[in-house]
Amino acid sequence: MTEMLRIIGDGREIPDAPVPDGLAEKDLIELYRWLVLLRVFDERSVALQRQGRIGTYALYWGEEGTQAGALYACEDHDWVFPSYRQNSIGILRGVPASTVLAWWRGYGGDLGFYNPRDHRVGPICVSIATHLPHAVGVAWAAKTRGDRAASLSWFGDGATSEGDFHEAMNFAGVWHVPTIFFCVNNQWAISTPYKKQTATDTIAEKAAAYGMPGMRVDGFDPIACWKATREALDRARAGGGPSLIEAYCYRLMPHGTADDPRLYRDESEKDRWMHLEPVGRMNGFLRRLGIMNDDLEASIRDEAKSEIADAVTQMEAMKHPGQEILFDHTYSSGRPWNFDEGLEELRHTARAPEVKPVGPQPGPDTGDVSAGRTDKDRLQEG
Ligand SMILES: Cc1ncc(C[n+]2csc(CCOP(=O)(O)OP(=O)(O)O)c2C)c(N)n1
Numbered sequence: 316m317t318e319m320l321r322i323i324g325d326g327r328e329i330p331d332a333p334v335p336d337g338l339a340e341k342d343l344i345e346l347y348r349w350l351v352l353l354r355v356f357d358e359r360s361v362a363l364q365r366q367g368r369i370g371t372y373a374l375y376w377g378e379e380g381t382q383a384g385a386l387y388a389c390e391d392h393d394w395v396f397p398s399y400r401q402n403s404i405g406i407l408r409g410v411p412a413s414t415v416l417a418w419w420r421g422y423g424g425d426l427g428f429y430n431p432r433d434h435r436v437g438p439i440c441v442s443i444a445t446h447l448p449h450a451v452g453v454a455w456a457a458k459t460r461g462d463r464a465a466s467l468s469w470f471g472d473g474a475t476s477e478g479d480f481h482e483a484m485n486f487a488g489v490w491h492v493p494t495i496f497f498c499v500n501n502q503w504a505i506s507t508p509y510k511k512q513t514a515t516d517t518i519a520e521k522a523a524a525y526g527m528p529g530m531r532v533d534g535f536d537p538i539a540c541w542k543a544t545r546e547a548l549d550r551a552r553a554g555g556g557p558s559l560i561e562a563y564c565y566r567l568m569p570h571g572t573a574d575d576p577r578l579y580r581d582e583s584e585k586d587r588w589m590h591l592e593p594v595g596r597m598n599g600f601l602r603r604l605g606i607m608n609d610d611l612e613a614s615i616r617d618e619a620k621s622e623i624a625d626a627v628t629q630m631e632a633m634k635h636p637g638q639e640i641l642f643d644h645t646y647s648s649g650r651p652w653n654f655d656e657g658l659e660e661l662r663h664t665a666r667a668p669e670v671k672p673v674g675p676q677p678g679p680d681t682g683d684v685s686a687g688r689t690d691k692d693r694l695q696e697g
C-alpha cells in the first residue's frame with residue numbers, strides 16, 4: 316500500500332516530523348489564518364442555513380487542511396477547480412465571502428457570481444467530477460502556450476467512479492499535462508461507504524493505470540497536504556506531468572445540511588477521528604513550535620469572525636437579481652435569437668410562485684385561534 320505522508324503528530328502517540336523546507340514561520344501562521352477563516356465561514360454558513368437565511372449548504376468542517384494546505388502550495392497564476400465541498404476556497408484568492416454566501420442563497424450576486432478568470436478559481440462544481448476535464452484543459456492550454464501555470468482540482472472518493480475522472484486522468488497522463496488531481500477521500504459519498512465505491516485499497520494506487528505518480532497524505536494534516544501538492548507542482552512545472560494525491564481523512568459532519576448520517580452509519584465512528592481535525596491540530600503543532608499563544612489565536616479568530624460577519628451583512632443587502640439572469644453570461648458574444656425569444660416568454664409568463672401555507676390555518680384575524688383547521692380536520696370532514 317502507498318505510504319501515507321504525515322508531518323503533524325496527533326499530540327498523543329504520533330510524533331511531529333520537522334517542518335518541511337519552504338515553510339517559514341510566517342507561512343505557518345498564514346496557513347493557520349486560512350484554516351480559521353475557512354472554519355469560521357463554514358460554521359457561520361451552517362447557522363445561516365438553520366435560520367433560513369441561505370439555502371442548503373455543503374459543509375466541510377474537518378476538511379479545511381485539504382483545501383488551505385493544497386492552495387497554499389499553489390502560485391497565484393495556477394488555476395484551481397473546487398467542487399461544492401471546497402465552495403469557499405475562492406475567498407482565499409480574493410473572491411468576496413459575500414459572493415459565495417449569495418451563491419448559497421440562490422442569488423447570482425450583483426454581477427452574476429465571480430468571473431473565474433479574475434481569480435483563477437473555477438466555478439463551484441456540483442455535478443460530480445465534471446470539473447476535472449476542465450482543469451486538465453486549462454493546464455493543457457497553459458502548457459501549449461508555454462505559460463508556467465498549472466492547475467489543481469479537488470474531488471471526492473465518490474467522484475472516482477465517474478467517467479469524467481477516468482477521462483481526465485487518461486488525457487492528462489498521455490499529454491503530460493501539468494495538473495494535480497487532489498482527491499479528498501473522506502470515506503463517504505453521501506451514504507455510500509468507501510468499500511462499496513472501489514475495490515482498490517487506496518485511491519492513490521489508481522494513478523499507476525494512467526502513468527502518473529500517486530501520493531497518499533493524511534488529509535487532516537494541512538502541512539502534509541501542502542508538501543505533497545508542492546512536490547507535485549514542482550514536478551509538473553519541470554515537465555514531469557500530472558500527479559494524483561489522495562488526502563485520506565473522514566467526513567466528520569453530515570454530507571450537507573439536508574442529510575442525516577445517523578440513518579446510514581454508526582456516528583460513534585467519528586470519535587476515532589475527531590482529535591485529528593486540522594484546526595486544533597495545527598494550533599497544537601504551532602504551540603509545540605513555540606509560535607502560537609492564546610492572544611494570537613484569539614486575534615486570528617476575531618479577525619475571521621468580523622470578516623465573515625461583514626460578508627453576511629453585504630450578502631443580505633444584495634438585491635435578488637431576478638429570473639432574467641438565467642439568460643446572462645451564457646454566451647460571451649451576446650444573446651442569440653432563441654435566447655431573446657425565451658426571455659420574452661419568461662417576461663410574459665413568469666410570476667412569483669404562490670406560497671401555500673401548511674398546517675393549521677387560522678381564519679380572518681379575529682384572534683380566535685380555534686378557527687384554524689388542519690388538513691387532517693378537512694380530511695375528516697370529507
Ligand atoms: C453527476 C452527479 N451524479 C450524482 C450527484 C449527486 N451527488 C451529490 S454529492 C454525491 C456524492 C459525492 O461523494 P464524494 O465524491 O465522495 O464527495 P464528498 O461529498 O464526500 O465530498 C453525489 C452522488 C451529482 N451531484 N452529480
Ligand SMILES: [Mg+2]
Pocket residue numbers: 471472473499500501502503504505
Ligand atoms: Mg467522499
